[in-house]
Amino acid sequence: MRYLPHTKEDIESMLQITGHKTLENLFDSIPQNLKTNTGINIPDSLSEWDLNSHMIELASKNIPNKNYKYFIGAGSYDHYIPSIIPYLISRSEFMTAYTPYQPEIGQGTLQGIYEFQTMVAQLLGMDIATASHYDGGTALAEAALISLRTHKTANTVAVSNLVHPSHRQIIQTYLRPTQFKMVQIPSTKDGKTDLKALKSMDDLAGICVQSPNFFGNIEDFKQVRQICTDKNALMIASFTEALSYGLLKNPGGFGADIVAGEGQSLGISKSFGGPGLGLLTGTQKQMRNLPGRLVGKTKDINGKRGYVLTLATREQHIRREKATSNICSNNGLCAMTAGIYLATTGKIGIRKIAQLNHDKAIYLQNSLKEVGFIPAFNTPFFNEFVMKVPKGFKTKRNALAKKQSIFAGIDLEPFYPELKNHYLFCATETISKEDIDHLAKEVTS
Amino acid sequence: MRYLPHTKEDIESMLQITGHKTLENLFDSIPQNLKTNTGINIPDSLSEWDLNSHMIELASKNIPNKNYKYFIGAGSYDHYIPSIIPYLISRSEFMTAYTPYQPEIGQGTLQGIYEFQTMVAQLLGMDIATASHYDGGTALAEAALISLRTHKTANTVAVSNLVHPSHRQIIQTYLRPTQFKMVQIPSTKDGKTDLKALKSMDDLAGICVQSPNFFGNIEDFKQVRQICTDKNALMIASFTEALSYGLLKNPGGFGADIVAGEGQSLGISKSFGGPGLGLLTGTQKQMRNLPGRLVGKTKDINGKRGYVLTLATREQHIRREKATSNICSNNGLCAMTAGIYLATTGKIGIRKIAQLNHDKAIYLQNSLKEVGFIPAFNTPFFNEFVMKVPKGFKTKRNALAKKQSIFAGIDLEPFYPELKNHYLFCATETISKEDIDHLAKEVTS
Amino acid sequence: MTNKPGIGGLKFNESEVWDRSKKGRCAISLPKSDVKESRLDNSLIGDVPDLPQLSELDVVRHYTHLSQWNFGIDSGMYPLGSCTMKYNPKTNEIQANRQGFAAAHPFCGDQFSQGALKLMHTLETFLAHITGFDAVTVQPAAGAHGELTGMLMIHKYHEKNGRQRSKIIIPDTAHGTNPASASLCGYDSVKVSSGPNGILEPDAIAAVMDEDTAGIMITNPNTLGLFENNIKKITDIVHAKGGLVYGDGANMNAIMGVVKPGEIGIDVLHLNLHKTFSTPHGGGGPGAGPVAVNKILEPFLPVPRIVKETTKDKETYKFITHSPDTIGRMHTFYGHFGVLVRAYSYILSLGGKGLCDVSKLAVLNANYIKEKLKGTLNLPYDLPCMHECVFNDRIQKEFGITTMDMAKRLLDYGFHPPTIYFPLVVDGAFMVEPTETESKESIDQFIDAVESIAKEAKTNPEILKSAPHITKVTRLDEVTAARKPCLKG
Amino acid sequence: MTNKPGIGGLKFNESEVWDRSKKGRCAISLPKSDVKESRLDNSLIGDVPDLPQLSELDVVRHYTHLSQWNFGIDSGMYPLGSCTMKYNPKTNEIQANRQGFAAAHPFCGDQFSQGALKLMHTLETFLAHITGFDAVTVQPAAGAHGELTGMLMIHKYHEKNGRQRSKIIIPDTAHGTNPASASLCGYDSVKVSSGPNGILEPDAIAAVMDEDTAGIMITNPNTLGLFENNIKKITDIVHAKGGLVYGDGANMNAIMGVVKPGEIGIDVLHLNLHKTFSTPHGGGGPGAGPVAVNKILEPFLPVPRIVKETTKDKETYKFITHSPDTIGRMHTFYGHFGVLVRAYSYILSLGGKGLCDVSKLAVLNANYIKEKLKGTLNLPYDLPCMHECVFNDRIQKEFGITTMDMAKRLLDYGFHPPTIYFPLVVDGAFMVEPTETESKESIDQFIDAVESIAKEAKTNPEILKSAPHITKVTRLDEVTAARKPCLKG
Numbered sequence A, B: 001m002r003y004l005p006h007t008k009e010d011i012e013s014m015l016q017i018t019g020h021k022t023l024e025n026l027f028d029s030i031p032q033n034l035k036t037n038t039g040i041n042i043p044d045s046l047s048e049w050d051l052n053s054h055m056i057e058l059a060s061k062n063i064p065n066k067n068y069k070y071f072i073g074a075g076s077y078d079h080y081i082p083s084i085i086p087y088l089i090s091r092s093e094f095m096t097a098y099t100p101y102q103p104e105i106g107q108g109t110l111q112g113i114y115e116f117q118t119m120v121a122q123l124l125g126m127d128i129a130t131a132s133h134y135d136g137g138t139a140l141a142e143a144a145l146i147s148l149r150t151h152k153t154a155n156t157v158a159v160s161n162l163v164h165p166s167h168r169q170i171i172q173t174y175l176r177p178t179q180f181k182m183v184q185i186p187s188t189k190d191g192k193t194d195l196k197a198l199k200s201m202d203d204l205a206g207i208c209v210q211s212p213n214f215f216g217n218i219e220d221f222k223q224v225r226q227i228c229t230d231k232n233a234l235m236i237a238s239f240t241e242a243l244s245y246g247l248l249k250n251p252g253g254f255g256a257d258i259v260a261g262e263g264q265s266l267g268i269s270k271s272f273g274g275p276g277l278g279l280l281t282g283t284q285k286q287m288r289n290l291p292g293r294l295v296g297k298t299k300d301i302n303g304k305r306g307y308v309l310t311l312a313t314r315e316q317h318i319r320r321e322k323a324t325s326n327i328c329s330n331n332g333l334c335a336m337t338a339g340i341y342l343a344t345t346g347k348i349g350i351r352k353i354a355q356l357n358h359d360k361a362i363y364l365q366n367s368l369k370e371v372g373f374i375p376a377f378n379t380p381f382f383n384e385f386v387m388k389v390p391k392g393f394k395t396k397r398n399a400l401a402k403k404q405s406i407f408a409g410i411d412l413e414p415f416y417p418e419l420k421n422h423y424l425f426c427a428t429e430t431i432s433k434e435d436i437d438h439l440a441k442e443v444t445s
Numbered sequence C, D: 001m002t003n004k005p006g007i008g009g010l011k012f013n014e015s016e017v018w019d020r021s022k023k024g025r026c027a028i029s030l031p032k033s034d035v036k037e038s039r040l041d042n043s044l045i046g047d048v049p050d051l052p053q054l055s056e057l058d059v060v061r062h063y064t065h066l067s068q069w070n071f072g073i074d075s076g077m078y079p080l081g082s083c084t085m086k087y088n089p090k091t092n093e094i095q096a097n098r099q100g101f102a103a104a105h106p107f108c109g110d111q112f113s114q115g116a117l118k119l120m121h122t123l124e125t126f127l128a129h130i131t132g133f134d135a136v137t138v139q140p141a142a143g144a145h146g147e148l149t150g151m152l153m154i155h156k157y158h159e160k161n162g163r164q165r166s167k168i169i170i171p172d173t174a175h176g177t178n179p180a181s182a183s184l185c186g187y188d189s190v191k192v193s194s195g196p197n198g199i200l201e202p203d204a205i206a207a208v209m210d211e212d213t214a215g216i217m218i219t220n221p222n223t224l225g226l227f228e229n230n231i232k233k234i235t236d237i238v239h240a241k242g243g244l245v246y247g248d249g250a251n252m253n254a255i256m257g258v259v260k261p262g263e264i265g266i267d268v269l270h271l272n273l274h275k276t277f278s279t280p281h282g283g284g285g286p287g288a289g290p291v292a293v294n295k296i297l298e299p300f301l302p303v304p305r306i307v308k309e310t311t312k313d314k315e316t317y318k319f320i321t322h323s324p325d326t327i328g329r330m331h332t333f334y335g336h337f338g339v340l341v342r343a344y345s346y347i348l349s350l351g352g353k354g355l356c357d358v359s360k361l362a363v364l365n366a367n368y369i370k371e372k373l374k375g376t377l378n379l380p381y382d383l384p385c386m387h388e389c390v391f392n393d394r395i396q397k398e399f400g401i402t403t404m405d406m407a408k409r410l411l412d413y414g415f416h417p418p419t420i421y422f423p424l425v426v427d428g429a430f431m432v433e434p435t436e437t438e439s440k441e442s443i444d445q446f447i448d449a450v451e452s453i454a455k456e457a458k459t460n461p462e463i464l465k466s467a468p469h470i471t472k473v474t475r476l477d478e479v480t481a482a483r484k485p486c487l488k489g
């Protein structure tokens, strides 16, 4: 096998040193009754060439038509990825390194992540960004735990039911074994978090609102901030579309205490939902409460600029059972990817692309309106919105997906039973006017 | 434009230094009457994304069905390329460097090419391999010129008419303006060079025979060598399928003076015929006659092992009009690719893969025999052979190509009018038994 | 040591990315706008994030220079104990980047995701075969995430049985993520020390195991590279008191085909695909931490789960989210699919027999290093080891040389140092895991390097204390970094 | 200079590849054999070539280490005069590697190669527009190959006119490939010197041009970076005597959109796609050297040629090989198609206007450097330059410092040196071509470096004479290398 360098001679001469007759003897110290006799029931080694054919076949079962068009988002977005990113990220010095425990030979990763932290803090308007979490949902769960752990009295976190359904489920999963509770904040009929209802809730350690929310609508963070202050609860802002903050006022600007969300939009491929990029950021005040890796700038003994993993005293390998979290490996290479993406788009690109997303979404909504779709809300949105669809749409949608790999909206009923015949649509910069006109034609005809 | 870093401010401040008002003024020194006023009639800049769509479209016009099967070779062969090769070769330190004129920062290219020279010399059984030429045909033309230039009296080179037709045409092109001539050696009815006819030719500076020849047949180099010696002509051996020497006796073993051929099979993609890899090798005696770059091993002033371009006194940038050739840029990266390929296949792999090519070709020939194809010759071959095809084949062949991207043989009539209904078939390790059985079925049914 | 791998050469300074910024540059190709601009209400629009402004070449050079400061597996031997830094095959990257996988949207629906579903389902079956368990979930995003998943299942199990427990037994050799994961489930860690020869003793467990203890977390082989020979007795003790056994399978690379945790009393186990199954670590992830369980715990697996339905003419795969006893969801979608593709490709490339060879050779390499170096470095537990061996600096201490000094000096020799100061039970631990993809030649070179450094420790300790010398930066001031944190520019 | 780009860092020694070899290893995945083995007659079978035997990781590390010793455009500024080392866009690689292009077999037939044919035909049209010629062939494999192609056409033209000529005029500033290409056509080079201000003077040409002279080879802008202002007069003189004018367009990067060689009396011109059109040089090729011609020479273009046939409903492209006056074939297939894909992508990415900007900015950068450095280095021809400027070491000579010393010292500063000792008319030439993709910042850094080196030349000449210091190897013994050549291991 080409990955295994040992020749027969190597094995023999090494066994002589270790004092074993055969390779099997290396395991003599393990009691016989603990050993397996069932072998490993997995087919024989595939050659690189047979692997290619097999995987091409398997991959083709996913998206038959390579000119797919996604009019769906809901936490995973189709954005353009500049060709320099896969090239740079695939350089083995980045790809095959471990977490930089030896900073002297990890400065590439370390400076790159430090720059990522800086640019993410910029994007979200926060003081501190961590080096990454698994995804938006787990980052948000960590945020909820911070509020619950740090609050003197309250043991409840209020989460808008317009936070991504999966994110709410993850918070549930994380809280179940604890003494902490999650309550959901209902929504209004204009597709926003019901802040009146929120006002009537008490003893809250944290309040979590997503904007743009799961329906794509932009929430009123100003009021949320006010309520959090009144109730002495941490304001936790979340998001699934990081690019929206190329255009929208960022949560930091509204005074959020913690901002958690998904960074997949920043140059990372959808890859069937993972790996994405969990972003977790906070105010200076939260510095020591934030779980996950942090890179800090320092100097070497000759005074040369350098970077290290820092504040490890929050982490499991030092604090063990008292750590702020159990996180160890995170999504470092995705963070590096996002860093490269942010440096590539830059100040000019991020605004232009964000605006373009909004423009396409507006054009899509208008086009659908003209063919009988009804906007569920008239609330400002970024690149996603909910439409009540004409009947017969479901079958048309499936046919489109099957024949042309066009995915037109996500049925909201499974997530919100009350929203029968409501679909969540999305348009990004990858969707052309032509695509939208084509879709509009297809769903009428 | 993202490739052009100059900001308005940059341009202004730089113009101040150069003392020009506008960028146009930079060209004031050029007489007005020499300037164009026709502009450049080329469409506006395409975005990276529109370029992708455009190129996907264009590429799809070539091989519609991605599961193409090539039963054709004739100088371009479909072989497996290990995934490590494109990765390594695309590292920008290799890809974006110039010819290593500054050896201190070109040791990567230099050692790599030195190793390539060594492994190619090994493969062909020769003393010296040059760093690369454009392709097999131009390398062979250079070989012919060497024999003609260095011969005391003769000014004719004899070339077998079973040398690749394009190669013969290139030699023609190169010789036309000179006082040198090329004569063709006819072939026998068993598909080999007619050595009897060759014996009757006189005043030859060089004799050039390809093996495996254009029909795939293996030539009798032993006799060729004998004849060359008798006629005091340089023996020039050529080839288009470098992998064949993983199995066959190599030309060096027969005492060839110069061996020239195509190295595309060594890990280089077909890429519609180029860039390939021109291999040009010779005996020690030919060292100073061989055109093209050569890398030599030496030491730095501290005695450290290092490599440099050497024997430059043969080359145009020193010798100018007296150079052995005008070649400057060659196919360096393709040589590096072939070097990696040879190191990857290694002693074990090269033999196994070469044998496999032969096995598949034999199986293909037998399968075709069974469905009414007739071998044109019964001469040993490597992975290519000629068959007389049943009538109606031409239309079937086109249908197969059109519908299934299966390319079954190359019509020889355009190359050899006497060979009506004869096709040149090829099978490599990428062709499975299944593929062959399928082909046999398709061409009968 | 003559001709050590490490030498000095030309590298490039690189400023922080914003120092390259110049107003007006943009490195991304802006898609043309084919629809009219729609302005949002000004009250909603923010200031433009002040990101750097660069040309494409600026970006390429910046990150190319950064990469050149890094050390990866392709650069040289990376014997980081407990991390299984084996070769990451390039073909796995090709597979994961195929459009059918990389561009797949998680909400296309089962019908349009059959390739992805089949891959995940098959991978779950493979991992079940390798570990000897009944069911597997590939949803967890990393090892620690797998631990949490497993501990949540244990927690739910006790809850279901009507009586929650408050404690969990964790050996002193455990990785920090173990107690941290247990804490997230509200369990108090009860620390037990390993016995004189580095493994757990049944009596020690018996002494602490009771009806208030949810179970035990065991890493086997443990972080000393030793196999827990008493595992069966221990699991019996725990089971007898109604507890469950969590297995940390991060070290599975040692025992594939030899021992199946599912057959020796472990109830739940996580694997690190970014260790045993060759997916690249990426300088800090992404990884994947699938969890394998036996029948008892299967009902508690996170959702969604993948099921296969076979009708006579075809197989179809689908997600099911309804599962009454599930602990719930652990990941926004289905886990790190891109990582799963790589691990799946690796398993197919090795095959069942190949995986058995992997473990044998990994253990051979570790034992070879142990034998060769045990004179040079102190070996606290001189026993047959599994995939790694743990030395310490006891011998060098006498010259005032620490493990840290030796690790830094190894950089000058061109090697990535081993894991140091872990496990905590060995002070000054120097934990070497070569993995099976290192050849005898590179291992011998590593051994030479360590021996020559040990010599230097005697003859020239200063050169160790001031190491590293040829890296871009030398030892960094971590104290100030933590005391006055500067976390952004 | 404070904070120069170049610094020392950790690199890796790497033996010659066969020194890693160990009997029994194989790094390629062997396809399984599904047909029975057929033995050739033993008399035909050779010994197995003694290639190295490695594992996949051995190969990956070997070539990764080698790559790390190289300096590419992505590593830093590469102002190699006459080589136009501009940024090589990554997207061009993506395009060239698309299966439809990379896997296309040259003998599939026109019907199945329409994508490739259309691309080549369109590229020929683009290049004709840029250069102002009537027809283009993209078959030549490099610049020199293009020169040969062009000279063969001139040769055939004279032959066709019934009277061959014996000489060709070549300025002393010409690149070595020019006379070498002419020699291949049997022409004797008649050398003319450029005038006092670095360009050709009509009288000098008139003095040598006669009926036995086939024509002249002119590089414009020439290798001093100067535009040949008398070009029109010169071409008239040559044409008047029945000669033809060959244009070396390797320096086209200076004048796109400003001057079209086809409009000012040039009859035939080659371009270097691996210079002006951003295709990577690959450490020595592959490049591509398309040739553009006017109506007079069109019949002589090499075969096959590509023609477009437009019927009302569709366009089709095909190769034609029959062309009575053609010089014949220059390449086994159709040239370096993979390189053509990259250049085509580059042209589409820039667009017509973008290409004009390219030349303006390339010329701006060169003039800026000329102005900034002319005090520091001697500038033999202080005239407005085009894409490059040529200095020499006259000032430094007085401290015993040569161009070579300054070039080597630049390596320590982290820059690739300019082209040195060419063109031959300037002794100790130091030929700087920044290209348009270098930003003002990197150019200013380069200027600082040269200034600081010029200071060192006075204050510390030794450090220049012994340079480079931080590269893997320092100056190599080229004399012994040539005297006792060791060309293989």
Ligand SMILES: Cc1ncc(COP(=O)(O)O)c(C=O)c1O
Pocket: A327, A328, A329, C082, C083, C142, C143, C144, C145, C175, C177, C219, C223, C248, C250, C251, C272, C287, C288, C289
């Ligand atoms: C023994 C052990 N358990 C658990 C982990 C945690 O795995 P991860 O970093 O993927 O969360 C590690 C990783 O270092 C480990 O070595």
Ligand SMILES: Cc1ncc(COP(=O)(O)O)c(C=O)c1O
Pocket: B327, B328, B329, D082, D083, D142, D143, D144, D145, D175, D177, D219, D223, D248, D250, D251, D272, D287, D288, D289
């Ligand atoms: C002016 C000039 N002409 C011709 C050439 C030859 O081009 P190539 O190296 O592609 O053969 C060069 C390349 O350096 C050149 O600079």
